[in-house]
Structures are given as C-alpha cells and as structure tokens.
Amino acid sequence: MMLGWCGATSSSGAAEIDFNRDIRPILAENCFYCHGQDPNKREADLRLDDREAATAKGAIVPGDAATSLLIERIHATDPDVQMPPPTSNRKLSDAQKQLLKDWITQGARYQKHWAYEPPIRPAAPEVTGRDWVRTPIDQFVLARLEQEKLAPSPEASRATLIRRLSIDLTGLPPSPEEVQQFVDDNDPLAYEKLVDRLLASPHYGERMALAWLDAARYADSNGFQQDGDTWQWMWRDNLAALLNRDLPFDEFTKWQLAGDLIPDATTEQKIASGFNRNHLLNGEGGAIAEEQRFVILFDRVDTTATTWLGLTMACAQCHDHKYDPITQVDYYSLMDGFNHLPESGTPQRFSSRIRVAPPLMELPTEENLAYIAKIEAEIATIEKEMAPSLALVFEGWRLGITADNSAADLAGLAEDLATIARKEEKDRSDNEKQKLAAGLQKYFDEKVRSQLAAKLDGLPKIDGLRKQIADYRADQIPRVMIMSDERARQTSVLSRGEYLSPTEPVSFNTPAFLPPLPSDAPKNRLGFAQWLFLPDHPLTARVQVNRMWQHFFGTGIVKTSEDFGVQSEYPLHGPLLDWLAVEFRENGWSVKKMHRLIVTSATYRQASRVTPELKSRDIENRLFARSSRFRMPSLVLRDWALRASGLLDTRVGGKPVYPYQPDGIWESLAITKERDFTYPASSGSDLYRRSLYTFWRRTVGPANMFDASNRQACRVRAVPTSTPLHALTTLNDPTWAEAARVLAERTIAASGNLEEQLSIAFARVVSRQPTPSELSLLRRAYDKQQAIFAADPAAATASLQVGSAPRNQSLDAVQHASLASVCLAIMNLDEALTRE
Template identity: 65%
Template sequence: MNRIQAIVLTGLLWSTGVVCSVSAGDDGVVDFNREVRPILAENCFYCHGQDGNKRQGELRLDQRQAALDRRAIVPADVAGSVMLQRVHSTDADLQMPPPNSGRTLTEQQKQTLQRWIEQGAKYSEHWAFTVPQSPAVPVVRNTAWVRNPIDSFVLSRLESEGLQPAPEADRAVLIRRLSIDLTGLPPTPQEVDAFVASTDPMAWEQLVDRLLSSPHYGERMALPWLDAARYADSNGFQQDGDTWQWIWRDWLVSALNQDLPFDQLTIWQLAGDLLPDPTTEQKIASGFNRNHLLNGEGGAIPEEQRWVILFDRMETTATTWLGLTLNCAQCHDHKYDPLTQRDYYSLLDGFNRVPESGTPQYFSSRIRVAAPFLEVPSAAFLQRQEELQAAINMADEQIRAATADEFQKWQEAVQVTGALPGGDALPAALKLLLVKPAADRSAEEQSAVQSELRKLFDQKVVPSMKDRVPAIGQKEQAAGRLAEFRADQLPRVMIMSDAQPRETRILNRGDYLTPGDKVEFSTPAFLPALPADAPRNRLGFARWLVSGQHPLTARVQVNRMWQYFFGTGLVRTSEDLGVQSEYPEHLPLLDWLATEFPSRGWSLKQMHRLIVTSAAYRQSSRVTPELSLRDPENRLMARASRFRMPAMILRDWALATAGLLDVRIGGPPVYPYQPDGIWESLAITKERDFTYPASSGNDLYRRSLYTFWRRTVGPANMFDASNRQACRVRMTP
C-alpha cells in the first residue's frame, strides 16, 4: 500500500473500527486538503494536472476554475458534474480512472467526492504552501498530565478520540532513551542508579541540560545531517578517489555543539562563501553542497557530469530545506506540485555559477578533488611541513658554501661585455666572441674562428654541479618529499564559489545538449517572492528560506525533529510535504512547533529540550490491546513509539558497554575491523589501490561517525545505513 492509499483508506477503515480517524470534520464538512486532494493527486493529477505535455482532454483538476470551465465539476450539482459521471461509469471507454491505468477508486472515495461536490466543491490551497500561523493551545481536561504545550495538543486529540496517554516509562528506561537520542552513548551504571534514586523534582530537566551540553550531542545530531548531505569520504564511481570532506563533517559537529542558530546554519551551508568577508568556517560550511559524487572515469564528459552535479545539488537542497521533490521538473512541469520547468531552472541558475568542470582536477596517489577547494592545514601538518622545509633550507646553505668560489669566478666571467674597466684590453677567452661578423671575415679569419671553436668543444667536459656538490641532490630529494607530502597530506576541502557566472537555459527534456530559453535567478512562483532588495544568488535564496515568512522551511525541520525523537514525523513523508504528502495527523501541533522554532531564535537545542521535556516523550512504549487495534502505528501518540536503534549507534553502544570506545572528537576518518576482500573487490584496474588500510590501537574503536565511508561500498557493519550517494532524510523500515 502506498502512502496516499493509506490516507484515503482511513475513512473506510473507520467503519470497521480499526483506526480512530474520521474522514470528515466534526461538522460533517468534507476537508478538501485532508480528504479530497489526496484522491485527486493519486488518481487524477498525472493526466489532469499542471503538466501541459501530459495533460489529457485539456482538463485540469488541480485548479478549481479550470475544472469548472470544463464542467468537470459543477458545485452542488452531482448529476451535472462530468467528473462524477465518469467516476461512476462502468463503460471502459468512459470510466475514470481508465481501467488500464492501474488506479481505481473505492466506493468510500467516490462518496467523498460526491459529498464534496454537494457541499460546493470548495478548493483550499495545499496546507504546506501557506505560511504557518500559531494556533491557540488547546484546553484539555487532564491538565495534570501536561508538562508543556506539546502535551496539550497531543492530549486534546487523544481526548477527542476517547483515549488516554500511556503512563510514564520507568526511570531506567527514560535515562537510556534520552541518552540514545541526545548523545548516542549509554549512561553509566552509576548515572542510571543516581537518576533512579533521585527525588529532585527537576532531575529530568537537569539530566536533559547535561546531555545537551555534552560534546557528544553534536556527534549524535550530525548523523541525520550527514545522510541529508550525502556525506562520504570518497567520490564514488570506479576510481572512487578519497576526499578531505571530513573537514566539513568536523565543522558540522562543532556548529551543532555550539547551537549555531538554524537560520545561520542554513545560510552558512548554502552560501557561506558569499557572506561579506567570509571566515574560514563559513567557507568550510558551504561544503555541504560539495558532498556529491564526482566522476573521474576516463570516458566521463566534463560538461555532462557538471549538469549531473547541478541536478543533484538542486534535489539535495530542495529535499533538505523545502521538503519537496523537484527532480521531475528537470524535464517537464511537475505533475503534482505547482512547480514549472521554468521555475526549476530559474532556481538552478543560483547554483550554476560555481567554477567547476564536473570532474576531478587535483590528483595525488589516492586523492581526487575538484576545484574550488580550500586548503586547511592542521597543526600537525604545519609542523611536518616545517621539518621538511628545514631540510631544504639546510641543503641550500651547504650549496651556497660549496659553490661560493665557483660562482664568483663565473660571475666575473659573464659580466665582461666589452672593454675592461680602465683600459681597452680584453680577456683572451672572450676574443672569439668579439670577432667580426662572418660575412665580413676573410678566409683566414674564418679558419681561425673555426679552429678556436674546435678547441673549445674538444675540451674535457667539466663535471656537473650536482656531481661536485652533493647537497644539490639532497635538496632535490627533500623538495620532492615536501611536494609529495603536500599533495597527499595537505587537506583541501571542496567548497562553493560564485566565481564563474554562467548563462542558464531550460534544458529540453533535461538534456544539456539541447538548451532552450534563457532564464534568470528567481524562486518558485507558487512560494513567496524573494524580497526586492535581496541578492539574486545563493545568499539571497538562503536568507529567503529562513525569513520567517516561508511556509515550508520551519515545518520541514520541526517535522524531522519529531521524526527523530518519535520514529515517524507528524507528516510521515518527511522528504515530501508537497501535494502527494501524507496529511498531518496533528496539523495544529505541527504549525505551533513551526512558529515556535523561529520565535526561539532558531535554536535547535531549545527545540530539542522542548520536545524531550514533554510528557508525550516520557510515555511508556507498552501497547495495550485497545491501542494495538485502534492506532497500530501510534499516529495519535498515546504511547511512546518503538523503532530501531541506528546501526552506527548500536555499534557505539556495544563498544562503550565493553569499555573499548574511544570518545575523541573529530579528525580524519578511521578504518575499523571489516572482513577481508571487500574493498579489494573494487580494484578492476591497476589505476587505484583499494587495499583496506586497517587502523590500529584506539583508532579501531572510534565512534562510527568517524568510520571511513566509501561510496562504492559502505561500512560492512552498518546494515541499515544510507549509501550516501543521494540525499536521504527518512529511513524506511
């Protein structure tokens, strides 16, 4: 069952008592966004939506006036509405959806459409495309259960369904739950005992604050960001060259620990390089959109690969911040969301200014990096570079000392260009160079010149300077060691830059070889316009996202916070809040959180604290038979949800429990144990050595966050992890 079918079947299941949601409002009015739009989006918009290239019969059902003009819908006139006639028809030539489409409407869905038309067929703008307004906090009967406004919203819904929240979980369970969520590390037995025994009424809040202040908080919260950013330590494809993008990863962990406000986190990652006098950190932050695959194959066409990267960059940015799927608009107008192909390429223009070729230009024995990049030398690198440079300087001193006398003689010889100072005599060795031009010489003079030349070239060859001065060879060797060291060891993190503006054109069917109309940067027309004084580039776009008047950004982020702490978002489809998304089970709560986020200074830590101090978060996960029947997926939040611990966290817990975990933070990736032959199987040519460089000592037991992530084959001990080849914001069970 797909997600839309799950929604529209809700009303049908209600009649059997399986779920507790009702399909119409309390007043009996059909809710267009909740009940009708999902039916139309799933069954009708593909052929009768905004994509003119695929539209059938010149009929649009995504716009009310267009549907009325074609009399597909006649408000309050069931018999006169052609859409209903076709929906109820049994004639294969007339029936809608067509029998061969693979889509059918249930009787419940047909009745929903009929009641909607009877009530006037009113359309509403998609709920996610309107700026959220903070709703009033509901008044509930069981006020003793409420710890903050989140609980009022949850409890209000439960009370309307005749349900009660689960009791609070055991304290030992709670401290483990919170530790998993905020640091990804287990509490010590002593910490568990102390919390269980505490009678301090603020013990939970104190525990929350301590874990939020832990340096391991940033490591835990970085994991979903790494999946969204498709972060890896290599480029992918056959050569799968290594990178230094771990520098961006370390910046991210630090930024999360410092609680860099989300609006700044957004601006820095999307356009840190475009800020006035950007700092090194801001430039590194822009590496978010350089965490893409990079094709270094011999047959790769640079311009084609550049467009592949551009498309990936658009999809990653849209999924992460807008919660929309834009990729189909590469080739045509979006079939469901109100996004045109022109909208797509107009937005892409802001990303089409990076001076990149699409393939790596910087090579070393193992590294493949594409410009633009930023050199970020570490203290250890600078120390080693100084040592290697010292060897070169020492050789220089030895060379100068050994060649001082010869250099003086050579200098005296070559400085003579005519008569010597104070006289008209010339050194005999230079007489040959000062004879008359050949055309003016007599035969005897010409013979004399040739005789002198023969004498010159018949002389014994003087030993080379390198043979006579060993320090010269030593210097060359030292310089070679320094060059090789810089090539392999000087970290170069790939970043963004707008140094190469390009003309952007709409690509016919998404083919870079068939450009069409020229476009200028702009944001999608169905969303609020960019302010008139905003720069028309990535910086203007990033600021627009977090302006506070954007309908999607805050909703997308708080929905993912809910997904993080409860297993499933308030909107299940956290990657897509567009027309085909699931209707939120708790829309008022979603909008309240979305307005609360910017009002709290876009502080991630404050929002996380708000969620984990709620009574809803502290519930037991025990399932009663009644809840199992009425709300099997726990969408109403009458208990705590059960969901899998991520493999990376499971490994960290195992190491910590065994007393082996090395909790050092940051640095280059490490290579823990893995079965033999996994990397080696990638070596189909001799161009690249894929021998696994297993770590030793404590590096074997670093947190999983720091495990080297090869795109062509992920870490062998992380079975449910993203492959990091594309943006991923939701793990499917």
C-alpha cells in the first residue's frame, strides 16, 4: 500500500494532509514522550499515538478542531496549561499548529507508521526526460526532480567515474594505465565491464567489510583497563570472504546471527556467528560477572536490532518504548534468543596478553602447526637419545614398587592400578598386565621421572620445550569466540532493567507489532534470522537497501539509517526505497546485484558539481540532482596513499598488524606490571597492509584513523567531522610522509623531466592528468621547496628519513625532498581526499 509519499502539504486545508509525512513527526517530537504508549511516563492518562485513545479523551474531535482540547492547549498562553509545557524546551511553530488544526478538520485520519507496512513494489513513474533514464532508479529520482522543476546534472567524466567506482567498490585507486584504458575504451558497455571487474575483485569484500566492522563493534581487544587481546580477526576474515562470495543476504544473516544453530554447521558458519561475540569483555577485579553478562546481553539485542531492524530497542530494556510500539515484554522475549550461551560475563585468561571467553573454536593456522611440529620433533629427538637411560631408570622404579606386593610404595597411584600392582605376577590377567604397564608408565612420566631422572642429560631441556609449546598454545593458537545455545536459562522481564530484579518469565518471541513468528519456526536465534526474511516483513529489506544507498551517496534515502522508528526521518524518496527493497528481495537477496544496479544508474553517474541553484535549494543533495561529494573515510585514505605510492601490501586476510603509531601510544594502559603494553610495531611489508588489518585496541584506537568508530557500540551511520586532526594526520603522519617520499622516488625513476614527474604523481593520486594551470602551480610549489632545501641540505636529508622503506641513496637529496613535499601536497588536495 502506498502511503502518500508524494502528497502535497497545505496550511489552507485544501490539500490532503498525510499523517505519516506531516503530523506524526510533530507529535513524535513534541507530544509522545508524555502522551505515548509508555504508561510509566504518561501524563493525564492521555495517549496521542492512538486515535481511539485520543478521541475518547476529547483531545481530538475529528472534523471539529474548535472543540479539540489539543488545539486549545497548543494555542494557550497560560504556562500551566500550555502544550508543550514551556519547561520541556519544545515549541510548535505557527505552521505546525495550523497543520494540526487542518488535519483535525479533515477528519484526523491516523496511519500505521510507514516503515511498519510491508513494502510493495510501486510502478516506476512516468517522466519527461526519458532519454536520461538507465535504470528504474532513475525514473523515481527524475520524477521527483521534475516535480521540483529541477534537472539532473550531466554525467561525470570517465576519469571521475573510474575513480568514484574504485573508491566505492574496492577502496583502492586505479593505476594511471587503467584510467587511460577506460577513458579510451569505445565499447558501449565499457562502464558496465569496469563495474563487473571491480565487483569481482578480492578487494571488494575488504572495502564492504568496513561498515560491517563498525556495526559489529569489531575490535582486537576486550576494552576496559586490562583490555586483553582476542582472536576475533578470524571472524573479520570470514566476513570479507562471505561478502566477496556474495552469499545471499538471507543466508549471510543466518550465518551471522545463528551460524552455530544451522544443522550440521560448518566451521565457516560457526565462525560467522562470532558477529555477536565482538562485544566488550570486562575482566576488571571489581566487575560482577553476572552483571557483566547482562551488559553483554543488552548489547547483543541492541546491536542486532539496529543492524537488521533499524530500530533503537534499548529504551525497552527499562520500560515500554516511548515512541515505537515496542514493549518490555517484546524486548526480553527477543533477548531470550541470546540468553543461552555458556558464558560467565568475564573473560578467561590464556596468557598475559590473551583474554577471551568461551564458547570458543580453536583453529590453529598452518604457521601454528608448523611451529609446534618443529618443537615436538626436537623433543622426539632428545627422547630417542635418552630412551635407553630412561628405560633403565623406569625399570628400576617399577621393580622397586612392585617387588613386595604387600609393602609397595603406591601412594598417589589410582586405586584400580594399585589393586593390580598388589597382585602377584602370576595372578594378573593379560588385560591387567597391559593396563598396569600403561598406568605405571604414565604415573612415572607425570609424577616420578623428574625426581629420579633429573640428572639425566636432556630431561630439563625436554621440560623446557614442553613449557614452550604450552605457552605458545596459550598465546598464539587462535580461539575465535562463537555463539552457542548449550546453557538452558529462564529469561524474565527485569524491573527497570535491573539484573537482580526479575519479574515475569518470558520465552523467545519476536516483537508483537511486527509479523508473527511462524508456528513451525525454531524458537531461537535461527528462527529469528528466518523471521527477518518473511515476505511481509516490513523492515529487513528497507533497512539494508537504505544502507547501500548511504554507502554510495553519503546519506541514506532515510537519513536516520540507524532508526526507522516513529522518530525517523520521513523519506523524500519513499517509493524508490520500497522499489529497491522489493527488488532486493526478489533478486535472491544478492548484495552485488543491488550494488551493480545502483552504480550503473544515471543517478550515480552524475557529476558532483554544486550549482548555485542546487546549493540554495538542496545543499544536502537529498533530491539527488547530482552525485554526492564527501571526504573519504580515514581507513580508505590511508590505503589510497599507500597504493598510490606503490607501498601497499595487497595480501588478503590474516592476523592483525601494527603499523606506525605515536611513541608510547599504549603506555597509559600499563598501570601494573601484570602485562607489557609496549606497542609491538610491525616491520617489513606488514607496515603496509590495508587499514582493515590494523590491530584495533578498544581503549586506544589507531591514532591516524581519526573518523572511525571507537568500536565500543554498534554504529551504522558515519558522522562526518571536520577537525584539524584530519589535516594534521594527512600532512604529518609517518604513513603519508613515507608514501610521499616513495611516490617521489617512483616518479623520478619513471622520468627525468620534472613536469612529467609532477604529472605522474598527480595522476597516481587523483586519477587524472593535471591541467596546464595546475601543472604550473605544482611547478611553483616544487621550485619553492627546492629553494628551501637548497639553503638547508641537512633538512632535506632529514625529511627523507621518515619511514622504514629503503631509499635510493643515489638520488639527489634536495631534488628528492622537494618532489616528496609536492607529492605530500598532492595527497592533501581537496580532490585527493574527496570522493567526487
């Protein structure tokens, strides 16, 4: 059912007023907190979120605004009766008051919130500019533009398009050769072929994983003061692999939420369930384990609801939601699906560095197995050499304790073995003889050998090697945290969310205001994951395609991508959102197909230039009359600089690395001698891995990733920031300084002509050739730097010492430093930092 997405608004009352678009936002912002569904906060026993309740109290008299108490109160001047109360710091505008009056006059028709109605595919609207349209997306966008009497922007240049696609689909710059090849390609399907190549790249999954890491609050440590390290990087690698594979989103969801519950679950599926084990773990001395277990539980519910439902359910932990129809019973019934892990709430210490919490999967890498095999081979060699001497010691001991069956020294030996040992040899059966021999050998090895054979050469070394293996296993064998339902627990509603105050018991169920859980569905997380993809589910598909749009346009069709509830933004392009949701569902839940659909649209391919008219009428680009323009995320900026310089190590997957960070960055954590918090800086190619693989300490995040989530809570909408920290990082951080130095060296090797060198460097960073005027500016910048360094050659030499990559010492230091300074300036151009 369509919900009046494009209806006109009028304060005269002549046009139909749409409740969802025009009235609900006013009531939600100003009235529902005190007059909503939460009975604990409801004033005057009045509800305005429900038509029957509002009319029963006379607050609203449909068709008669003059006698409606709501209209009387919002126009009152007496602060004791005025609504909203002056103390609420809320105030209705004259236009809002008129809308409410006209709405009541028209009959005060209510609607179910638009996001809670199942999406039905609307017909693509007819448009005048049909030649511009490439996909149905464009018909919806153009129809709205024509309604607003606006025209779409021209298509961006090919150089801009390949750069834009590379940023959005892989996060890595195209080479100048790839740019030129695309620019010169006359194939009518050249663009589509480029899209398909980038979608097939192994770097696609790495790029798309970034948003999922923020949603999953992924980090490589627990958080809190102890901040023990984890092995959750195995989940991160699994995530990127599934995104590359384009596992259908319904299956992907089952794996993330309930991979462990899938019949005959594979290792891959169990690892995927680690999505909900990426939470903080509090191992502090004063932490109460059961309290922390509930903190983790609440976090799981909130993270899952935000990620898949686009709902903020945290309010219902303590009381019925004040705005959305989510009750406390709904909250705790859903929480029951996450309440059966065999977990204590606190981490288990495996080594001074590692602290993780069961349930776990131990997954040794080939490197781990090779190392252990090497040490075990050393032990075997020593034991072989010692075997004759050790056998004599053992035999002497064995004869000694069994020589007199009535007085044998059998202390500590298992009773069944002691009983056999007390028998005479002739009275022991063959089975008893074998059992006794094995038992005595084991007892000797564990309890006696170290005492009787301590002086034998090699034995202390064997014990040291075995301890070495034990320590290595504890510190180096990955044990990824996964989900499990092995612990039966009763879930109850908690009074005010207090874990020590259970009230009524509940069992697993989904929120009552949404489609019911099918009777034959499992009453657990797997059933929940299946329920998300019911044909009439209103949220799952909408929420996901909105985030896809957010990825490619900077802002979702619904700006509040984390909240599709009553307080969410009413979408300007509601029909497009519904069309995309149905398309996603009916296309087999293929994310790559949806990404391809979006990036091949004429809407996506527009230039990003802001005209004076668009600046005055739609500065945020909510009508999509142009392509969006926004600064690249810091994680992508770092990768871009490394790739442009040629330093980037493009290996896919693997354990975290430790690239450049400020000196002593972790020292504030070392308040005890229990653990060394020295930053273990990487070396060699590990310094140049993609940002995705940087070790993420929750308490002290990577300093050069200035706009990233702190990974302590679920985040699905990035908030752009503009602080001096950005420029300080990209101008001074060792990564950028070294990348500029290496880029300069690379361009010097490619050409002996300065202007060609400047053009090469510019093209590698910005993905196009500089214009003559730009080249002139770059030449002037070079000349200025050369004059500075020629006057101070020592400064030139010093500037080239940043970073671990070796420098070609045969290059003139002044020339190299001057060009490196210009390369750094290129990397800091607005165009270089911006996705256009």
